[in-house]
Amino acid sequence: MEQIPMVDLKGQYLRIKDEIDSAIQDVLNSTEFVKGGAVTRFQHNFETYLGVKHVIPVGNGTDALQIALMSLGLQPGDEVITPTFTFIATAEVVALLGLTPVVVDVDPRTFCLSVEAVERAITPKTKAIVPVHLFGQNANMEAILALARNHHLFVVEDACQSTGSEYRFADGSVKKSGCMGHIGCTSFFPSKNLGCYGDGGALFTDDDEIAQTAKCIANHGMTVRYHHDRVGVNSRLDSMQAAILDVKLRYLDEYIANRQRAAARYDLKLADIPQIVLPAKNNQSTHSFHQYTIQVPTENRDSLQHFLKGNGINSMIYYPIPLHLQKAYQDSRYQSGDFPVAEHLSNVVLSLPMHSELSDETVDFISQKILDFFDGTQV
Ligand SMILES: *Cc1c(COP(=O)(O)O)cnc(C)c1O
Secondary structure: OEEEOOOOHHHHHHHHHHHHHHHHHHHHHHHHEEHHHHHHHHHHHHHHHHHHOOEEEEEEEEHHHHHHHHOOOOOOOOOEEEOOOOOOHHHHHHOOOOOEEEOOEOOOOOEOOOOHHHHHOOOOOEEOOOOOHHHHHHHOHHHHHHHHHHOEEEEEEEEEEEOOEEEEOOOOOOOEEEOOOOEEEOOOOOOOOOOOOOOEEEEEEOOOHHHHHHHHHHHHHHOOOOOOOOOOOOOEEEEEHHHHHHHHOHHHHHHHHHHHHHHHHHHHOOOOOOOEEEEOOOOOEOOOOEEEEEEEEEEHHHHHHHHHOOOOOEEEEOOOOOHOOOHOOOOOOOOOOOHHHHHHHHEEEEEEEOOOOOOHHHHHHHHHHHHHHHHHHOO
16 A cells, blocks of 8 residues: 655655755865855855844754753743743753753644743743744744843754744734744754755854854854864754755745745645634734644544554644653653643644645545545544
8 A cells, every 4th residue: 555654755766856966065175074065055045045144053952952052041040931832942951951941831822832831830030931933833923022022031942943023013013933032043953944854953043142152052162173162062053964955045926935835735625624723813823734633532632643544644743742742851840731722732633744845636535535534433
């Protein structure tokens, strides 16, 4: 049976193979494997695309988040607010740095952090908010930035899933995801909206001083060679990945448009199934559909996933356990039941195949199987 994958990296590569192969060959010829022209070129092209002053390429998205928090001069014990419904990296770096993660619940419609919950979680120790633009849609940044201004907090956007999404503010201005707070972080993991062929990530900022600090931290805390002004890390985007990303950046808007087209078709085909909830739209944000995530009643979710698998259709549960219930993050401050929305979502979410190469026929086939499943269970 033909398998329908979550992502189709092979199909995507084959469409741009000549350009990619020649970009890789150029790096091989140059032997500038680390740093060098390819990285600088991509960095500048990405700055132009995003409309942001500084892009700082690093080794991966998790490093980007860690370096971002290290750049803000936070002290052990300072509190950092993150949603409990996200990929672990968001809270992991907070914990690693000896900062205190304060988790909050999310909005049941958009899966992004609830502004009311953030407001309730602010204490005199709070120093930063890390909104996650989950599944490709920006969190309610208008309200989050206002809250941060009022309480003098830093905002570090986790834009690992939302590269290329846009957000429209009430005054009509439009910004790219990750370019609204003090720092934005993204990942170039192969399956992300803008993915390379290995690991990669970047920080975005308009602030010259933060940019300087972040660059220094990513390079062993060094500004002048072998003079180390602070404790840093070693985190670099390699030239091969940068060359690949520079080619793929030219296609990013097309990739996002293809994802949006596939999502609109899922919306249409699945609209009449009363048991499921389709992804909701935040009017101020475009949605780049890193994931197309439906909500299925708990009692049907795993059997639907099994049924789809039996028809060659892969699907994923992002994420099955909220942060506050993860073993490594157990904390006497939090119990099961404290974050009902996130806990509910972890029992009902199901992400369907979604990528830049998804055809109408495949969306129709997947949708029909979901319809068949519910026809069969409706007795
Ligand atoms: C992918 C991802 C990360 C981490 O990126 P890596 O490049 O894998 O380190 C962090 N946060 C979110 C929300 C992600 O989806």
